[in-house]
Amino acid sequence: xxxxFISYLRNILNYKWYRPGMFAWIVQRLTGLGxxxxxxxxxxxxxxxxxxxxxxxxxxxxxxxPLFKLAEIGLLAGxxxxxxxxxxxxxxxxxxxxxxxxxxxxxxxxxxxxxFAAGVLPIVLEVFK
Amino acid sequence: xxxxxxxxxxxxxxxxxAVVLVIHIWVMHFSTESGKIDFNTAMQRLSQPYWKWLYGIxxxxxxxxxxxGFRLFLFxxxxxxxxxxxxxxxxxxxxxxxxxxxxxxxxxxx
Numbered sequence: 001x002x003x004x005f006i007s008y009l010r011n012i013l014n015y016k017w018y019r020p021g022m023f024a025w026i027v028q029r030l031t032g033l034g035x036x037x038x039x040x041x042x043x044x045x046x047x048x049x050x051x052x053x054x055x056x057x058x059x060x061x062x063x064x065x066p067l068f069k070l071a072e073i074g075l076l077a078g079x080x081x082x083x084x085x086x087x088x089x090x091x092x093x094x095x096x097x098x099x100x101x102x103x104x105x106x107x108x109x110x111x112x113x114x115x116f117a118a119g120v121l122p123i124v125l126e127v128f129k
Numbered sequence: 130x131x132x133x134x135x136x137x138x139x140x141x142x143x144x145x146x147a148v149v150l151v152i153h154i155w156v157m158h159f160s161t162e163s164g165k166i167d168f169n170t171a172m173q174r175l176s177q178p179y180w181k182w183l184y185g186i187x188x189x190x191x192x193x194x195x196x197x198g199f200r201l202f203l204f205x206x207x208x209x210x211x212x213x214x215x216x217x218x219x220x221x222x223x224x225x226x227x228x229x230x231x232x233x234x235x236x237x238x239x
Contacts, residue, residue, distance in 0.1 A: 005206075008206055008207075029202045029205070032195075032198045032199070032202060033199070033202060035195065036195045036196075036198070036199050039191060039192075039195055039227065040227060043227055043230045043231050043234070044230065046234050047230060047233070047234055049168070049171055049172075049175075049234060049237075050233070050234060050237045053168035053169075056167075056168045056171065057167050057168050060165070060166055060167055060168075064165075079150065083143075083146075083147050083150070086143045086147075087143075087147065090140050090143065090144070093140065119154070122158065122159065123158075
């Protein structure tokens with residue numbers, strides 16, 4: 001069973017994982033999985049608000065520690081890639097730009113980078129206050 | 130393996146989330162005066178009914194999109210029909226559990 005899984009992973013990585021289409025396919029699933037895990041963690045830790053004010057405030061304090069800020073930047077990157085790639089997939093599902101897929105990918109990737117820069121700026125500025 | 134309704138749900142919930150998520154990040158990060166959220170701010174928000182209901186709906190769409198996507202991600206491996214049914218059932222359970230936790234957080238005040 002493990003061998004099947006390893007050969008499954010090998011098959012995926014064998015096919016041009018560095019090219020836009022395959023790369024987007026892989027990273028969409030990785031970020032999606034990461035986001036599902038994040039949601040589970042986010043909900044289970046926010047439950048602390050039902051316990052006591054101290055527990056919740058302590059949680060908010062840990063959210064401001066450097067490690068969490070770094071993780072937050074990673075989260076932002078993951079969400080932005082997943083969202084923009086999803087938009088790209090949906091436009092292609094609707095039959096638009098099917099002849100210009102690679103160009104489309106780079107358009108969306110560029111827009112995603114802009115959005116990421118816009119989002120990460122406040123976080124970084126907050127650190128250097 | 131997948132079905133057309135779920136495909137549509139995935140796209141529509143994704144589009145909704147793209148908008149609502151921006152609002153969520155804005156509210157959580159940029160709209161508090163001191164920039165710090167603490168117990169009091171959170172409780173203040175939770176005491177407003179519209180907040181609870183909006184976030185409940187938001188959570189519902191998040192879980193729809195996430196669980197459907199998670200299911201597709203697992204199905205890419207290529208499981209047999211029986212295993213796929215089992216996986217679908219487990220994912221529905223996971224979604225229900227997460228929704229329960231989320232709604233409990235939102236509505237525990239009242």
